[in-house]
Amino acid sequence: MQGGWRACGPRLWLRHVDKRVKVKTRRQEHRGWLLSVDPVSASLVLVNLVESRASVCVVMGHAVEEVELLQDGGGETGEHIWSFLNPTPPCSLDAKQTRRKRVAVCSWLRKNRIPVEEVEEEVRVAGVLTIKAPYRSEDCSSSNQVILDRVQRLLRAHQEHAEAQDSD
Template structure:
């Protein structure tokens, strides 16, 4: 066995290989039919995400108002095939499913406007803030804190409790009217 075979796939697979499945309708099967896993069951659903370390898929199925989330553990997956390529058809519905309730009630335009307002407030308070994330959906403050949609105090993520508390307080005390700045 050579050294490359000893490495975990996280070190040998390009993340783009996993991203090609996100928001697509995929079929994951456990036998050698179309998608293969080791118990002979075929799983079909919309791929919300794939964990690149465990190679685990999170599949979602919508049946009217009912939603079924299925987690298929990576070591069982033998093959994956994409059934529907149109990712935009499902993207918004999947994103709304996993967003906080406040964010799911907001339109994309309202979320972008809120991002701009919070960004401007942080800049006014002389904090280094940048737009970050794969689709520019997050705000990054001094590379120490991330603010996710809908950009409220509860949407701040940081390992530094002091910075987290300060930024959350700043956002809580942000005037509702921008003209008061």
């Protein structure tokens, strides 16, 4: 079974996600909700809830001998588990607030000599970076690390700037 789990491929892994699984390694057995499988190393992230705390176990892909599905998860459990790891809750803005935020972010970036264009709800930067609503530094996505870092820093500075103005 060596390499069996690694050979399964991303689509089969995705089908195991958010379900309760049992993972066998050479000496041990791990059980828990499968949060994710790293597509690079095939490592599994298992979560167990113990008295409102989450215990997370990562089993390295090379050590996995067997993976067994135990139980299908309800969607709620998955989200509940996710909230332990995601400290920034998705922020909800209405359409008007979103537009105002988008305009503010665009003008801030332009002020900093960054070329931006608005494409529907998204903000595109130089054709290589996309900022989705609600336009925080966590909402940026780009495959260029350098540009990503710069724009995220600018957005963070903008957030701090806005917060400082609010408290005045």
